[in-house]
Amino acid sequence: MMRRAPHKPTLGYFKWALIVTLLGLALGGWVGWNMTGTMAGMATAFFICAVLAVLEISLSFDNAIVNANKLKAMTPIWQKRFLTWGIVVAVFGMRIIFPLAIVAVAARIGPLEALQLAATQPEAYARIMQSAHLPIAAFGGTFLMMVGLTYFFNHEKDIHWIVFLEKAMSHFATIKGVEISLVLILVLIFSSLLGGEEATTFIYSAIYGLLTFLLVEVVGGLLDASQKALSEAARGGLGAFIYLEVLDASFSFDGVIGAFALTQNLFIIAIGLGIGAMYVRSMTIMLVENATLAHYRYLEHGAFYAILILSVIMYVQTLMHIPEVVTGLGGAALIGISLWSSIRYNKREQVTPRDEKIRVGES
Known part of the structure; x- marks a missing residue:
């Protein structure tokens, strides 16, 4: 569990985010001036x-909420590594290297x-990125769908x-591979709507997304099991770290592709998304340190529903623009x-937040 620092005002969590902003x-603005040499270009x-x-x-x-959910079970050293190394991977890896790799x-x-x-x-670069949207949407949508369904x-x-729905899903969870079956059914439905070469690309990309999720789960479990055998201090780390990095990447697909609707300039995209x-x-740290997920009992549910909807939207975007x-x-x-809903439940x-923190501390 991440050690809770003395009470810190909300703005304090966003100090570095504001500096980076x-x-x-x-x-x-400098990139805009350098490109156009005009105040209008800089302002744009x-x-x-x-x-x-x-x-x-x-x-x-929703990514911040899911990250916080996973981080609270990680050891402090791996929490720190994710929040430092992870941001480097998120900003430079997904916002710069990933688009370059796709184009290459x-x-x-x-x-x-x-x-x-x-x-x-930049126009030619953007066209190549847009042409890769279908396999990216199929891969990322499948991975996120597995995260939500699991x-x-x-x-x-x-x-x-949502009691009636979630009770039913919890009941059917005893059926082995039910999540995978649902994902594969959706893959077949959307591939049939696409048809031709696009359908083949969609199926292959979706299968790769499914395999990536399963491999991350397996490798993560093996790594964390081996760490537990080595020492108590090593628990909770590398497997969860890899899982969160792949999850971050899947969340980033939509933003990186969507950014090209506003500009074709890679550097402006990297700055804005960064x-x-x-x-x-910053939100992730605040959620973990304040035990926000423990106090607002349905917040996680909302985040995972949002993930499921995002995954379906990524599938639909292979057919039409959203x-x-x-x-x-x-x-x-x-x-x-x-x-x-959580606030209503608490009332x-x-x-109270204190009751929840005591309960979490005891569990």
Whole structure:
């Protein structure tokens, strides 16, 4: 369990995020000036960076809740590693290296050539990224769908928000492989709607997403089991760390692809989404240290429902365009409703944050 620091004001958790925001927006303005040499160009780049940051936060708030849920079971050293190394991977790996890798593979060019293409021919770079949207959506959607379904298809889960639905899923969790069966049924339905070569691409990409989830689960379990055998201090770490990194990557797919609707400039995209990633990190720390998930009992449920909806939206986006603002607002609305339900429950049962912290400390 992460050690709880003395009570810290909410703004204190966002100190580094605010610093990165100021530096990032200034850098974005400089990129705009350097590209156009005009105040209008600088203001446009500045504005796009701000919009992308908001987009990333809205798309990834559920990611912060899921991260906090996993982090609370990790050892302090691995919590710290995820919150430091993880942000480096999230910002540089997913916002810069990942798009470059996609373009390099799709265009069959080297990484340096892909970087040069992004800098000198952003329109061509964006076209290649957009052409890779279908396999990315199938892969990421499948992985996220497995994450969401695994949470609800759990026979040990005893707290239910949407009772009739979650009780049924908990009951059917005893059937081996029920989550995988549901995912495969959806894969077959959407591939039949696509048809032709696109259907084949969708199926292969979805299978890779499913295999990645299963491999991460297996490898994570083996790594954590071996660490437990080595020492008590090593518990809880590497397997959960890998799981969270892959989960972060899956959440990032939608934001990275969607960002090209606003700008084709890789560097502005990296700055804007990077700022948003810092806020997600800050929210994660706040949720863990304040035991927020323990006090608001349905908040996790809202986040995992948002993940399921995001995964379905990623599938639907292979057939039609859905604005990223719809995706972000949909997830935020679900989380907001789950928070409201939690507050209503606490008032009805007269549960205080102190009661919940005592209960968590005893368990």
